[in-house]
Amino acid sequence: MPNPQFTKPWHGIPRENIEWNPTIIEDACIGCGTCVTGCSRLVYRFDFERKKPVVIDPLNCMVGCTTCANTCPAQAIVFPPLESILALEGLPEVRHAVEDDLLNRRDILVSPLSIPHPDRIVSLSVSGIEPVSPEVIRVTLTPVEAGECFCEFSAGQYIELWQPGSSHLSRSYSIANAPHGDGSITLHIRRVESGRFTAWAFNEMKVGDQLQARGPLGSFTMRSAPDTPLLFIAGGTGLAPVLALLEQQVTFSPERDMRLVWGMKHAADFYALDTLHLLASRAPNLKVVLAAEDLTSFEGPTSKHLDWIEGNVLDAMEEDNALSILRDLYIAGPPAMLREIARDLDRRGVSRERVHMDSFGV
Template sequence: MSEGELRRGDVLLCQARPLSNVEIEATELAASAEIQIKMLPCRVSRMEKVAHDVMVLNLKLPASQRFDYLAGQYIDIIMRDGRRRSFSMANRPQPGQELELHVRHVPNGYFSSRVFDSMKEKDLLRFQGPFGTFFLREDSDRPAILVAGGTGLAPIKALLEQALHNAVPRTFHLFWGVRQRRDLYFHDLVQALAEAHDNVTYTPVLSETDASGEWSGESGFVHEAVLRHYDDLSSHEVYACGPPVMIDAAREQFIPRGLDPERLFYDSFESAVDD
């Protein structure tokens, strides 16, 4: 759990021991419950280094196997020694299509260093999934604010592409926060999506701008940019994905601005804890 979750008094029910009778209210999510979790082999069909520390991996699944997921969900890559690493699908599900992952290079990271240093196209991997409850709630017509930090763009891109494919009649405002201009690895693609759809707005935000004055867009932390654009979040839904500090900041600062906590959906890119 993140620092922010601990501060708020959140608990992991699977770890907690009740001291007396307790009543638990659970929200059932029919959409993800119907999808079968599978363990599958896959082949790395394409690798593209799209930024100094981001690799796009395409994974080809066995032709005989069907793999269903909801746009926004993730898989666990399982390494030979059993270690697991989570990565979100960056493309919307389509029958027979490859999975697209955006892998950020974590310095000395066990898996991501392998991706950058020794992985080759045609290598075999194994994964389990899909997991997660980060997907578009289709029972809502609220304007959606999408907040991505770094490779947190991956599930947000899948979610947005799926919504546009389904012609969901809602507005989507995507804020993508990174450090520097070079980190906006899919800037042209996202900008083209926004230009092609009247209901999509795109705001890139850099947290480290230099003195050259070349960047004329938004700067600062991405959640601050959201707050600058929206005084009142009470009629919105927020989908946020990225590093734990970004998710904590979003929770702590969006809810006092009126965001219904039930309308904040997020995946926090926590690092894995090995057994």
Template sequence: MSFTVTLRPSGHSFEVDDDERILEAALREGFAFPYGCRNGACRSCMGRLLTGEVDYGPKKPPGLSQHDIDAGKVLCCQAVPLSDLELEVREIGAARDLVVKTLPVRVVGLDRLNHDVMEMRLKLPTTEQLLFLPGQYIDILLKDGRRRSFSLANPPHRNDFLELHIRHVPGGAFTTQVFENLAPKALLRIEGPLGAFFLREDNDRPIILVAGGSGFAPIQAIVEHMFANADKRSAHLFWGVRTAADLYRDDQVKAWLESNPSMRYTPVLSASGPEDTHWQGETGWVHDAVLREYPDLSAYDVYLCGPPAMIQAAEAAFVAHGLPVQNLYFDSFEYGADTQEALAGNGGE
């Protein structure tokens, strides 16, 4: 039996097959929903259930709280309809016309950016191109059927190769291979572009960019895209890391500032070590640093990319300080239980 999902406020509708998840059906039918991890952790695909019933199976998704359920929220990547539904969710027109492709790529470069982040450059076949939006991600398709998700760190106009920032996860099968065994010219398969984290270009609101660790990757793509397109909006980048050694593109960001006076940059250390004794910048949690600078966020667009704990803390704090929910865009990367590598989010772990 299939059920009809009607989207509000647009009135668009699509059919969901028996035991099919809402997000799967929406993407199959060409509707661009916000989504990230697709495993129920990142909350990017959350909508509001207006009428009807859904089921999540025996285990509630990790990103869905009892408060969310009581408020009528639904995680589209995990929810299976039990009836026809009316669902309030943001549709994303900009991503709808992009074609998701499965393509072979060749590794053409591996460069360490610091002690635990590697820049990987991938070359597409000469007969293919990948159209994407700044901030989106790709999946690397492993031979055993698993996937590993990484944000594209290059903007669409800089497309000689695809740039990924891969953080070494201890015990992670794929990231260990990248750091220890993968050789240039190796062949991989990818799928993309994926995700709903990308720069919105339909307004003139000033922008706050918040990166956690290697969540800097899609932020780099967004910033470079803004510069290339002479975007007039002001932008303030906050980059939260543990120690100064984790600011693996600090010099590049400072070079941006020299040629783009409308941009500001605030690095934030959460666990400074002995080597950071001369640090005079911000410390603590990165979202707290944002609020010290911007106690009223009502006039801003905010882009967040980092681990789930950072995203959840920042989301609650920023909304409490006036940020309209519709002006918050985030990409949360979650880890798989098998290898502790990132499954979806695209923050480059």
């Protein structure tokens, strides 16, 4: 019988609704029993007559655990694709359940170690809110106190923000501009279904509000030699850190050979096209490809710098196999997209040393 201790909901989702348990490949199994004795949750039992392990209580299996498969000497155990669990982790109710669990058990889970770090916490004021699409707002933040800013950040980095008056954990957002010297930063905030922070940002945030921010954070920064051609790939609001890197390059190396592939589900979802037009007009060797899975009844702005294709970013790369050849790649977007691109680049034989990725998945 399944053990109630092990079959309790996983981050708010009933365990019986999650397909995660081992399957034994009978022909490959050598009957060593390693999986049976190694699983402390009694997922398996042992058939002593057949000398074979049997999956008896699959719901006892810890979601995401593959220890038995990893230690099986005959590689006779398989699990469902991990993507199914990663997809669940992207659900707002799962993220909120994790956050609530951390806060409710803070006295137990808080780290006893005090780890020094250079992160700064400053107060920023909302100086601009611009809806740029039905699902994205462009927010400008400026220092409350002169000199108290993230003036030293590098293009491509991100900050953490706390919602005023809330006990929730901070949320991370990439800075969508290169440093301007005045300490102002721009964020692209995407509406998240049932998202706690974005519900406040879209419905209650107003100019003049003050937020606590920590940073700058992250290493998604320019690491390529000045003469190396670049390929930027963005999905959704993954454009934000890419836009900061592009602005940096257009400012300091406007002649550089650069390509941007930006993907959206619907063509009408693209925003910041005015900014891309401006950057492309200053950089003669910058070419932009906008990939939309749905181009139906949409007439996008055209120019010699912007091309439109129907499909996703992988389709755009497939159309031009030379895109990833001899270029350093800077890629930002949701985790599922990054995993697909990573597999595709491995298939193409692209060296991982040339690939830099940044995820805004949570």
